[in-house]
Amino acid sequence: MGKVILEVKDLTTKYVTRFKEDVYAVDHVSLKVEEGKSLGIAGESGCGKSTLALSLMGYYFPPLHYMSGEIIIDGRNISTMKPDDIRKSILGTEIAYIPQAAMNALNPTQRVIRFIEDVIQAHYPEKTKKEIYELACYSFETVGLSREVLNKYPVELSGGMKQRTVIAVSTILFPKVLIADEPSSALDVTSQKMVIKMLRDLMEKGIIKSMIFITHELPLLYNVTDDIMVMYAGQIVERGTAREAVFDPLHPYSKGLMGSIIVPEEGLRSVKLTAIPGVPPNLKNPPAGCRFAERCKYVRTECRVLNVQLKELDGSGRAYRCVYSEEELRRAYKNA
C-alpha cells in the first residue's frame, strides 16, 4: 500500500439557495487516493461530481458551504483553513483543478505567458520573469506544445491546444493532486486521446502524484483510472477498481450506467442500449431510504424506508450502498 496523498473523511457540503433552502450536494463522502494512483468519479449530470471536486479543494464561497468532515492532503488538514490561506498555500501547489470549460479559463486579453507569470508570482513573488519563462517552457514541453504558444493569445489556439495549455498551467507548480473535471467532454475524440495521454505522462513523470478524474463516460474512465467511484444524488453508491466497476458492478445504478455504453466494437449493433428511466431526485428534499429506489428495477418496500450505509466488502476497498446482499444482486443480474 502506497502513501495516502489525499484522504477525505465524511465530507458534507451544501448549497444554500436564494430561498434559504439547503441542498446537500455532497453527502458524507469518504475517499482515499494513494500516491501514483488515480481515482475516477462517474455519475450523471447533477449527481454532485463537480461539487465534490470544488469541495475537495477546500475553497468555499457562497452559495457553497462547508458542513462537516475532513480533507487531509499529505497529512495536513485543510478543511478548517481560511479561504485566503487556501488560495495562497494549497491551490496550485498542493491541489490543482482543471475546470470543465477549460476553454473559457484563459484570459482573452492576455498572452499566455502573462497569465502564467500571474499564477507563479502569486505563490513565489521572488521569481524573475526569466525563471518563469524557463519553467513555462519545461511545462509546455511535457504536454507537447511548442514555446511559441506562450506568446500567443488564447483566441489563436484551437480547442485541444487551449485545453493542453490549461493543463500545463495548472500543473506548473507540481501539485500533489490534480482534479480533472470533464477535461475532454468539449473536445473531439482525437484531442481527447491527446489529453488523456498527457495526463498519463504527467503521472508517469511524477509531475503530479495522484489524480482525480471526473466524467460521465465510463469507457474513458475505465481506460484512465485505477479505481472508480460511482456517485448518485450526492452519495457514493459504489466503489471498486476500474475493472470491477465496469464489468462486475454491484449497485443497480452502476449496472444501469453500463447499459448506456457505446463503443465501436463488433457486436455493439446487436446490443440494445438501455437507459435508466426517470430522473434523479431533487436534493432539496431527498427521498427517505435509498435515493435510487424510485428508478430501481429491483426495488423492495424496505428500500424506501431504510437508510442504507455504504457496505464494505472484505477489505478490498470494494463497497456498495444497497439493501440487497452481494449474492442477491448477482442472482438478480443473472436472471435479468
Place this chain on the structure above:
Amino acid sequence: MREERIPILRGEGVTKVFGFGRHKTVAVDHVDFTFYAGELASIVGESGSGKTTLAKVLLGLINETEGTIYYHEQKRDISTHRKKQEYWRGIQAIFQDPFSSYNIFNKIDSVLLDCINMRGGRHLSREKKTELMAEACSFVNLKYEEMTNKYPFELSGGQQQRLMIARIFLLKPKILLADEPTSMIDACSRATILDYLMKLRDETGMTMIFITHDIGLAYYVSDSVYIMEKGKFVESGSADEVILNPKQPYTKRLISDVPKIYEEWDLSTV
C-alpha cells in the same frame, strides 16, 4: 437490402468556400452524397473537418459556393423566404447545444404551438391543440402538465433535447438533421435520446442524418456512414463495412481514438 431506394436528398460537387484570396478556406470540398428515404446516415469527422458547415448548407442556412443539391430529385430552390419556409417544412434539425436552441422569452407551450401552426393546424380548436401537445410530450416521456407554463431554460439538458424531439414529432419532417445531438448531455440521457430518435424513425419512416465525431455512436445508429476529412468524404459505405473493415488510415485513426472496454486502447498512436 437491395430493394427500391428512393433518393431524397442528393448533392453533386457541393462546395463551400469562406473568404477570398489569401484567406480562402475551403470548408466543404466537392462532396457527393445521396441520402435515401428512410435511411439513417452518419457524417463522421473530427472538429474542423467541415461537418457543421455541410449541415448548414443542407439546411439552407448558408448558400453553397458551388455544386447542386437535389431535393426529391428536383433542384433545390430556396431563393425566396417563402420557398425556404416550404423547404424547412421537409427538413428540420436538432442542434448540439440544447441550452441555446430555444428562444428564452417563449414558453414551452408556444414552442410546441408554433410547430402545430407550421403544420397547418392553425384552425384547430384549443382542446385539439392541447391534445396534440400532450401527445408529443408523452412520446418523449415528458409530462405535459408539468411542461405547460414553464420556460425551456427551467429544464435540464436532457429534457430540453427531448423537447426538441417532441417538436420534431409534431412537425414530422421528411428529413431530420441531427448535429451532435448528444454531445452536450451525459451518457445516461444519451441512451434515452437515441432511443426516442430511433422510435421516431420507426414510427414515421423519416430520413435521419447524424453528424457526430463519435464513431461508436455512428456505428450504433446508422445504416450508412460517411467519413469526412478536411472537407472531403474519404470513405463511405454501410456502417458494418466502414467501421469493421476500415480502408482509409483516417478512418482507422478515428476508430482507434475512441476509448474501448473489450479491447486494449492504444495510447501510443497520438
